[in-house]
Amino acid sequence: MGDAMLARLVGIILGLILASAGYVVAGWGSLGTWATNLDLGPFEPHRPSVGVAAAIVGGVLIVAALLPRPKRKPRKTAPATLGLELADEAPPIASPAVAPALGAQAIAAPLAHAAPPAAAAPAPAPQPKTFAEMRMRLVTLSREDSWGECARLLAAMKRAAHTDEELAIVHRDLGDFARAQGQLDEASEAYETAVAYARQVRQTRPTDASTELLAGALSGVGDVAEAEGRLDAALSAFEEALALRRSRGGREAGDANAQRALSVNLERLADLREDRGHRMRALDLYRESYDIAGRLAAADPARFGPDLAATRARLNELEARIST
Structure with a gap:
């Protein structure tokens, strides 16, 4: 039985109990003798009012349990599991000088030039060394749903991050990871930290990349706030993120x-x-x-x-x- 169905049944049962008790206590009728002589203590002088209140609350619970739940609005979903910002956005710090594309360097030498199979040992996969390389590897792992490796790589990225920009990126990615795992408290803390660093980056270097970095972190704050029911905070975060993205003046085209x-x-x-x-x-x-x-x-x-x-x-x- 799903949680929603269980909640409906509990609501109906509690509603019936309260409504029945209120019906008897208020003196409208009797359902047996179980509550006819029930002593209400200090509320005894107000027996009719107590009965009416109990009946109303019971009725409200029954109606609420029977009403259809609103359907969840269809939303765009990011192509990768860790979220839009992690999967689709190239890291602002990445450049050919500091983050060479992975590909040709990772291809093993042809077998014709390798040692005989009996004596050959498999070559270890090249490990990312720079922050940008680690993040590129993280994006790949996220698309493969390799959660354990993602967690280990995120920890390494956090140790390797030194600049405000790198710290903003890794904390935003930590927020994406925690949110994907349903850990909203951890996600909220990570996103807030990312916003703080991203604001410093944009203040120092107000470029399109730093603007998008801050907007992405704010969007994460908004998503978690909405999931937690903090709608005012979510609205504020999404409004600021939208204003930042519009400040690019169409250059995102x-x-x-x-x-x-x-x-x-x-x-x-x-x-x-x-x-x-x-x-x-x-x-x-x-x-x-x-x-x-x-x-x-x-x-x-x-x-x-x-x-x-x-x-x-x-x-x-x-x-x-x-x-x-």
């Missing part, structure tokens, strides 16, 4: 990852606005996201087609609600 991050940000904020009853504002945000998703899907249907479908479904749902 040549970066598919940055465009997708903007689209997801718009929809996270739209969902919160809708929950607060701001449906027209939510509709505007979804329409803006739909335009971005349409351009991305036209350029790369295999990668961004599912995003466009999810956005279209939510947009149609909002338009239908507003028109009724």
